[in-house]
Amino acid sequence: MLDLNFIRKHPEEVKKAAQGKHEKVDVDRLLVLDSNRRELLFQCEQLRKEQNEASKTISQLKKQGQDTSSLVAETKVLSDRIRDYEEKLRALEPEIEGILLRIPNIPAQDVPPGEDASANIVVRSWGQRRKFRFKPKPHWELGTALGLIDFERGSKVSGAAFPLYRGLGARMERALINFMLDLHTKKHGYEEVFPPFLVNRASMTGTGQLPKLEEDMYKTTEDDLFLIPTAEVPVTNIHRDEILSCKDLPLYYTAYTACFRREAGAYGKDTRGIIRVHQFDKVELVKFVRPETSYEELESLLKDAEEVLQLLGLEYRVVKLCVGDLSFASSKCYDLEAWAPGVERWLEVSSCSNFEDFQARRINIRFRDEQGKVKCVHTLNGSGVALPRTLIAILEGYQQEDGSVGVPEALRPYMDGLAVIKA
């Protein structure tokens, strides 16, 4: 959510940002409603003042044993008028709130212009392209042949795009999770948290998934709980409605969670393998920081995620998203894409964003600075990293001509020293 004050002062900037992100919002309508609201509020508060004074007088008169009936009658009229105003205000607020919640965050200065992913900029690349002397297979062939992934039984149990990992496949999944959590907690200084996988509506709205993406979420209608599409939701909401001490900042959290996505708009896309699935594992990084440090913090968060891929020996590139590809809530975002030689594609395994104060304002996370002033924190998050596509990059990248797959050195301690997965 943007600061209403800021929108009042810079409506054109807000409109431009919304347009750049392909969001339709009626900023002019908001400004009209807002000015109506303020007018009503002022009137209402004047009346309340009168009412407060009258009440005080009544109280005093009663103590003196005097008759108050005429003043009470007068104040009754006042009270009714106040009620009128309150009703008008109450009628106005949902629409204001509604528009406000649908206005996207403003891209940072250095975010490149552009309509879609084709305008994104590759900032850097890491690793060497491996030369194969045979045609590398896609992961679904490798995974099935080695008994790591059972697609048929997964869909029997739950449906399409619910892979069942088994044997060393399941083991490698767990190895990856542990490896990443250990790296982020022991080397990068994050606190490990294990949050609930179902969250309430307030949390979903807080981080911006609602109201926009409701149809993309699994939900339990009975209890109005949502299955988290990312750990960002529960972890960022840890500090909802809190005022932190400046001594607490910065806060770094890392969390493993399963993630659930209906992928409602994506039917028919990436149907094979585990590129796009309804349930997947992810290790997430979340930061709460002082505003003036958030862009440095974004760079270091990105590096923390990159290190995962480096230690796994995976070729990847860092992509800076253009305005048109930037998500609703973020000011600036880098994607990490790992190379998958079997499907011959760059796969997005991480997305690292700075939201500035957009989420913090929406969910009320602030801090008290050294002068005692209360300000919004800046929030950041990034995947560190998402598992299925990382697993793809490993299986396809480490495959041998005989159909076996090498285990990245960094994972071996988590897999009883196993170096090769053979049929």
Added chain:
RNA sequence: GGAGAGAUGCCGGAGCGGUUGAACGGGGCGGUCUCGAAAACCGCUGUCCGCGUAAGCGGACCGGGGGUUCGAAUCCCUCUCUCUCCGCCA
């Protein structure tokens, strides 16, 4: 799932429907004292919104939302959460 109790400021904890933004205690901050510290004493200790360049003025807030009333932290309804007991259960 059944029965009951509760939710107040940074924390603990009061609060006959009428100067209660809220007693009292603790913590924190500032000051006096001290070479320094402790102790003691004094003062301060909220957030949001509106108007205003500011000082300031006004309004709201005692879990959330409604209601009764001239007036609600206090009464009523409802929701959420916490606790105790019973049942069920990984």
